Amino acid sequence: MCGIIGRIGRGEAIEPLVTGLENLEYRGYDSAGVAVRNGAGIEIVKRSGTVDTVAEAIDGADLGGSLGIGHTRWSTHGPPTDENAHPHTCATSDVAVVHNGVIENHAALRARLRDAGHEFTSETDTEVVPHLVHEHLDRGLEPEAAFRRAVDELEGSYAIAAICDGATAIYAARQGSPLVVGYAGDGYFLASDVPAFLEYTDTVTYLEDGDVAVLRPDGVRITDRTGTPARRDRQTVDWNAGEAGKGDFDHYMLKEITEQPTSLAQAIEGRYDADTGRIALEDLDSFADVERVVLVACGTSYHAAKYGTVALRRSGVDATAILANECSLAAPPIDEETLVIAVTQSGETADTLAAVDWAKRHGARTLALTNVVGSSAARETDQQLFIRAGPEIGVAATKTFSSQAVLLSLLAHRIAVDSTGTSGLAHEELCRELERLPDHVSSIVDESTAASIATRYHGRDAYFFIGRGYGYPVAKEGALKFKEITYEHAEGFASGELKHGPLALVTPETPVYAIFTGEEDGVTRTNAAEATTRGAPVVAICPPGHDAIELADAHLAIPDVHPILSGLLATIQLQLVSYHAASLLDREIDKPRNLAKSVTVE
Template sequence: MCGIIGRVGEGNALETLITGLENLEYRGYDSAGVAVKNGTGINVEKRSGKVSELKRSITDEPLQGAIGIGHTRWSTHGPPTDENAHPHTDHTEDVAVVHNGIIENYTELKSELAESGHEFSSDTDTEVIPHLIQHHLDCGLDNESAFRRAVDELEGSYAVAAMIADERVLYAARRGSPLVVGMEDDEYFLASDVPAFLEYTDTVVYLEDGDVAIVDETGVEFTDLEGNPVERHPETIEWDPEQAGKGEYEHFMLKEIHEQPTALAQAIEGRIEPELGRIDLTDFEPGTFDDVDCVQFVACGTSYHAALYGSVLLNQAGVRSRALLANEYSISAPPVDENTLVVAVTQSGETADTLSALREASDAGAQTVTVTNVVGSTAAREADETLLIRAGPEIGVAATKTFSSQAVMLVLLGQRIAQDVRGETGADPEALLSDLETMPDRVEEVLATTTAEELAATYEGSRAYFFIGRGLGFPVALEGALKFKEITYEHAEGFASGELKHGPLALVTPDTPVFAVFTGEEDEKTLKNAAEAQTRGAPVIAICPPDHQAALVADAHLEIPDVDSDLAGLLANVQLQLLAYYAADRLDRAIDKPRNLAKSVTVE
């Protein structure tokens, strides 16, 4: 959610900080600010609204200094106002802090600090941190000790970066919220996410829970909260900085939809041998899952729909499987033991609810795997094993290429699990992998021939939009509806096809287009369900191959190539992504940064 950027080096830090904030806009925010240390103290400038408004406010009097911190805030405690924007300072303005997460004991800390004379100017939980640091400075502690003592008193989740007026040092700590250090010669960065500084360096160190980083012009020291040294090794990020730009596209979302052929090619590269019907997943050799009795997938949002896709495949292969919403896992999770495999699906690897479910499953003795896009993310470090989807950076809030890549990875993982558990996969592996190998080309075909833009115009202004599917078409219908509502702000719902007659048909009118996904699984039943809506006046749009019976009877048609039924839904999904995009574009929505939403949900 919120974004952090920090920089230490020669020259002025302001341009780097602003660039970092602009690079973090995709995470979602409602205010922004920077703090820069000059020769005499700390200068802070912050505003509710966009980073562009912050830039305009400092154009006439640029902030000078070689060290600074910046932040984009997503409101939790207190509304989006100038006062509640980060960075926050203490009453002396000698300590400045930016923070992601939630301080659960801030009310008690604020009360204690107020009793000792501290005055607060915001509604945020974050403001207690600089006051707490200053309190310990007033008690005689040195800067580093005051920071450590303050952080030690915090309860909840946090990624914190702080600077103190009398030295050129950044202090940082994390627990439950991501924080990464970037290094390039004599310049050092702190950020909540790599894209913040990717154009400056590709050498990073991911902080782990309980880590403290002390950053100055000479380097970075990594310790635990008590000051004991910890080893944290640099990694090289493979992303090209240009991947984080829009290029020729008007929106990141459209760019990322069109990047799906490349993302899928990267996902399967070196992992399949179609001519042998063989899957080669590093760290998942044959026999890895011999002891597994059942599989639980945990995820949220789009990742949950990918998890549901994987769960359907496993059940069809004869392996007991369930997809569970991670945010409900602590309430409704089925029993877990050492023969349970829990697969956490998370694009960022930092989704708070998914991490909580992963930890709960691990504590109960389950085997754990995470399917993620981010090397070094918390999920990747905490799960027993990791399956990277290799989709590259995704900036648009509405996930597109990561859904496709997650689903493809779950197809492969499901094949491996089924082979280990049952000795067979229930599918023709050579045919499936052959079709999988051609998926990048099939997606290119969809992108080149789509009529989604015309259909978006045809059905603009409808009262509601329904999406239906059966089997593997059901999670695709859910995902299609989610994409549509996310970026158009129009009412959209996804249903299992057979559920239409159990209530939703009451809402069907001629002003309610129904988008029906046909994957080759019991298509006759889905067609019958769509016909029930059609007879009540609803226009039906079939997403299916050109020679499919549904294309002949539907009111309109979004065409997909004819492929293995395990993969057809992923091609239908591309058409639904395009439909949502063009519908939102016609409505002039903020497609890459839809209202009230954030890319990475790092608080529960």
């Protein structure tokens, strides 16, 4: 949630700042703004609305200067207004600050500052920060020392970037919210996510909790809170600007759906052998001492975790998926024989990171399944498995879900073999199917009739999704995608649960999407038939020739493959249905209301 960009170096800062905001708009898009030090002070332009609104306002502003900061917001404290947009300043406008996260003691700090004569103009927690910095400047501290002193007074989670009039520097601090430094030929960048500056550089350093960074035209210095130098390695990001762009597509989401043959090929490359039926994952330590697995995740990643749970149980491993935000209250008992897998696309999801911390304190072994090499989850877990999906900009996750699900399926086999000596999965058959998986996905993308089906059932009262086994988490994910970007009522159920309450909502205006994976399909067919007797149209997602087609009113075809991959292929059809349904409704598909890509507060 929310995006930060900063730039310092040779030349004008405003163009890369606006580019960074445009690249980060998936992290927040209800308001945006920039602050540039132009030699005569700090000039600020900020507006409620999209980055385009701010860009138009910038055209008439005096924003020359070689250093600045920017922000695109997803509201937490206060509604999206001009006043609540970042950057925020002190009364004299000689300090400007942008911030992600939540400052938990902001009310107490605001009250103290008000008593000292400070006046506030917004409802945000962020506004206390520039006032604190200004207070310490007034007491005679240099800008860096004033910034450090202000940060010391904060409680909560934050990524902060600040500039001060008269100081040729950007000051930054991280605690529980991501920040990354970029090294370009003509200067330095600071951002909450790499795509912000990817067209300028792919060389980065990820800040860690407690880090304070000072960016100057001649270099970057990273220390801990006390000022002690902190060694943070530079890394080369294995993404490119083209991957982060929209290209010729109308929406990032459609681009990312069509990228799945490539992203899945990257996810499985070198991790299995089709000739021998061997699943490798050789970078991971043995799981011989693992007695049980608990997967923690949120949102789409939780549905991938549920998919992985089915694969683990089919492999003979005791496994449970739990929402990360419920972990400390509802998780099963864990100990040193428990493997906790954190499934998180960004590696920065606050609830999932909190669950990892909780698991470590209880002695569990931890593993991150994530897309971002330098993310907090990757750094804070014992082992890491990267999904290699490349940048995903659309808020509604697509290619990351499929990559997470397929890697959890491979991981299930590896854990089972290590811990029990055998696996319930037919891994030789699975490996043969993996060889053809990218081609299967390509055929679905090229030949799908999802657009016509979305048109056929446009404007209905509600949309239900049902599935069994691997089809159940796919049904949940299909419904989530639909509601995320269409804003229409959609629900996903285990097939057998339809008659335990939800059937009361089924009418001729309630299309039911039924997922058939090749496991106990007769039960799902029976449940779908119950919907048809109430007049509901049924869309069968199944291979050609499947007997469910006779029952159904429409058919979305998937290849006849191993059940563990059938669910993945059904997911892609449902992603396309959601996309086309949202397009018919003229929704903001890449930027659905009230949602942001990376939820970095609990």
